[in-house]
Amino acid sequence: MSKKTRYFVLVSGAILTVGLGTGLVASYLGLPVSLLSSAAGPDELQYIPQDAAVVAYANVRDVMNSEFRQRFRQMEPPSKERDEFEQKTGLDIERDIDSVVAAFMPAAEGVTDSPERAAVVLARGRFEAARLEALALEHGGAVEDYKGKRLLTHLDKDPADGTMAVGFVEADLVALGGIEAVKRAIDAGADNRNVMSNNELMRLVAELDNSNAWAVGRFDALARQARLPSEVQSQLPTVSWFSASGHVNGGVSGILKAEARDEASAQNLRDVVRGFLAMAKLQAGSRPGMQQMVDSLQLSGDGKTVALSFSIPSEFFDALESMARQKQGQQ
Amino acid sequence: MSMGFWSASRRVFDLSLGEMLWSRRTIFMALVVGGPVVLAIIVRALDMFGMSALRVNGRTVGGIGVFGVMMWMLFLRFIVPVLAVFYGTALMADEVEDKTLTYLFTRPIPRGAVLVGKYLAYVACTMLVVLPAVMLVYFLVVPFREVPGTFMSLVTDLGLLGLGLAVYGAVFAFVGAYFKRPLVLGLVFTFGWEPTVMVLPGYLKQFTIAYYLQALVPHAMPTDGITSLLQGVFRETPPMAVSLAWLGAYAAVFLWLATRAVERREYVLEQ
Numbered sequence: 127m128s129k130k131t132r133y134f135v136l137v138s139g140a141i142l143t144v145g146l147g148t149g150l151v152a153s154y155l156g157l158p159v160s161l162l163s164s165a166a167g168p169d170e171l172q173y174i175p176q177d178a179a180v181v182a183y184a185n186v187r188d189v190m191n192s193e194f195r196q197r198f199r200q201m202e203p204p205s206k207e208r209d210e211f212e213q214k215t216g217l218d219i220e221r222d223i224d225s226v227v228a229a230f231m232p233a234a235e236g237v238t239d240s241p242e243r244a245a246v247v248l249a250r251g252r253f254e255a256a257r258l259e260a261l262a263l264e265h266g267g268a269v270e271d272y273k274g275k276r277l278l279t280h281l282d283k284d285p286a287d288g289t290m291a292v293g294f295v296e297a298d299l300v301a302l303g304g305i306e307a308v309k310r311a312i313d314a315g316a317d318n319r320n321v322m323s324n325n326e327l328m329r330l331v332a333e334l335d336n337s338n339a340w341a342v343g344r345f346d347a348l349a350r351q352a353r354l355p356s357e358v359q360s361q362l363p364t365v366s367w368f369s370a371s372g373h374v375n376g377g378v379s380g381i382l383k384a385e386a387r388d389e390a391s392a393q394n395l396r397d398v399v400r401g402f403l404a405m406a407k408l409q410a411g412s413r414p415g416m417q418q419m420v421d422s423l424q425l426s427g428d429g430k431t432v433a434l435s436f437s438i439p440s441e442f443f444d445a446l447e448s449m450a451r452q453k454q455g456q457q
Numbered sequence: 458m459s460m461g462f463w464s465a466s467r468r469v470f471d472l473s474l475g476e477m478l479w480s481r482r483t484i485f486m487a488l489v490v491g492g493p494v495v496l497a498i499i500v501r502a503l504d505m506f507g508m509s510a511l512r513v514n515g516r517t518v519g520g521i522g523v524f525g526v527m528m529w530m531l532f533l534r535f536i537v538p539v540l541a542v543f544y545g546t547a548l549m550a551d552e553v554e555d556k557t558l559t560y561l562f563t564r565p566i567p568r569g570a571v572l573v574g575k576y577l578a579y580v581a582c583t584m585l586v587v588l589p590a591v592m593l594v595y596f597l598v599v600p601f602r603e604v605p606g607t608f609m610s611l612v613t614d615l616g617l618l619g620l621g622l623a624v625y626g627a628v629f630a631f632v633g634a635y636f637k638r639p640l641v642l643g644l645v646f647t648f649g650w651e652p653t654v655m656v657l658p659g660y661l662k663q664f665t666i667a668y669y670l671q672a673l674v675p676h677a678m679p680t681d682g683i684t685s686l687l688q689g690v691f692r693e694t695p696p697m698a699v700s701l702a703w704l705g706a707y708a709a710v711f712l713w714l715a716t717r718a719v720e721r722r723e724y725v726l727e728q
Contacts, residue, residue, distance in 0.1 A: 127475060128475045130479070131474060134478055134585065138585040138589050141589035141593070142588055142589055142592060145589075145592035145593075145596060146592075146612070148596075148604075149604055149608035149611060150608070152601070152604040152605050152608065153604070153605045319605070323605045325521060325603060328603070
């Protein structure tokens with residue numbers, strides 16, 4: 127074998143070895159996702175367990191700073207409970223929380239859902255860990271370490287609800303939920319076995335754009351949890367995935383998407399939604415404010431996808447505001 | 458003193474591997490294999506600019522879906538058979554054409570060992586080019602976050618490519634050793650016979666390699682939206698064990714037939 131043949135074999139073998147090695151390490155040991163590619167969705171997804179059926183996100187900072195929120199803030203009465211909560215925890219939800227990610231992990235079919243493992247909420251913001259720890263201990267809670275992360279646990283008044291926990295997973299990120307769910311979130315982050323390797327769900331996340339609040343997930347998980355009447359539920363299995371995203375600023379705009387199991391089911395669903403839209407337009411005909419909103423509803427989608435988009439302009443809320451003021455004036 | 462069959466094959470392998478890698482045919486192979494790599498770079502660039510490279514029914518196909526399509530449509534259905542035709546049929550034909558066969562046949566080694574050594578060199582040479590290219594395509598097209606969930610599919614895909622190159626190579630080594638116009642016959646088999654009988658109902662498709670090779674596709678396909686599309690095309694498939702057994706049998710039988718043909722055939726070199 128000549129020298130250049132040997133070099134060629136070495137280079138080729140090296141590409142294969144590096145590729146296979148990287149894949150093996152990523153599969154079995156886990157590598158930080160940010161190492162080689164930017165993942166769709168917020169960073170908090172690395173703490174969401176792989177079997178999550180529904181994931182939701184809200185950019186609290188964006189929503190709180192939006193004109194929409196400011197408009198309603200002026201109309202809100204002062205809340206004593208909120209002030210008390212801030213005094214005890216040092217946490218002003220409007221100011222200190224930047225974003226929230228929530229996930230729902232249902233048990234397998236036929237297995238009873240355990241509240242300790244079913245849901246987890248990850249909040250990113252500024253937290254006074256020492257103050258929260260002291261507060262937890264004062265109210266009969268306990269403090270423990272789990273894989274190097276501080277956990278505050280508290281047995282719920284109703285034993286059926288199990289033990290609730292708050293885990294400080296990063297300096298500015300806490301996980302809240304049942305103890306099992308919080309521990310699984312920490313595991314997901316540590317082992318890199320998280321929802322980011324759930325291709326179907328991540329595909330839906332990647333399709334979302336320019337929204338400051340969204341939710342995606344398996345529709346059957348949602349329907350099972352909602353305990354809908356059997357007549358309604360019998361119509362639902364045709365929908366397999368859903369996504370809802372919204373952008374809140376001066377107005378509110380968004381899109382609801384459903385993925386049916388097959389094209390015929392999607393067509394049926396489109397027909398049903400079209401019927402509802404026609405009915406809504408009839409109903410809204412006499413009310414100008416409502417008419418503007420109903421006119422913004424657009425049904426679209428092809429193949430197995432059904433999408434309904436809406437856009438509520440700030441003028442609509444202007445009209446609502448003036449109506450509310452008129453009412454207050456009359457009283 | 459004559460050498461044993463396998464040590465003779467090894468000698469021929471050593472000699473042929475360098476010859477094959479630095480022949481003009483390798484430029485053709487680099488172009489064929491480089492195409493998907495360039496395509497993968499374009500897909501990655503589109504992805505970086507927020508555009509989707511492939512949509513099915515208005516739905517964006519994810520990275521692993523795109524990789525699946527490239528793997529099966531480009532590599533397994535086109536590149537592997539084409540490389541096997543050009544390299545496999547030339548194993549003996551090149552020596553005849555260059556009038557160098559005499560130098561090999563006058564050595565004290567079994568004639569069959571010449572073919573086996575050259576066949577092994579072909580398998581090594583094509584794998585050394587194709588498999589790294591597939592690896593590059595995978596890491597370009599599939600987002601890193603999807604690697605843990607899809608890596609085993611890649612390993613299966615690499616195995617399938619190796620198997621495809623070995624089986625097609627054995628068939629075309631026989632064609633090259635036995636028939637007078639092997640390249641034409643090989644191209645007719647690859648682009649005429651296989652695609653035609655694959656879409657015809659009946660048992661004829663059992664006399665193709667693609668039928669068994671594609672039967673392994675669903676076992677390696679990632680569970681993305683494109684799966685249903687591909688499974689629809691390759692609906693009628695034998696079980697995995699049967700496919701593996703037939704592919705193994707094809708490789709062994711055709712390699713044996715090729716060896717026999719080389720040992721018995723009288724090659725006449727044109728003056």
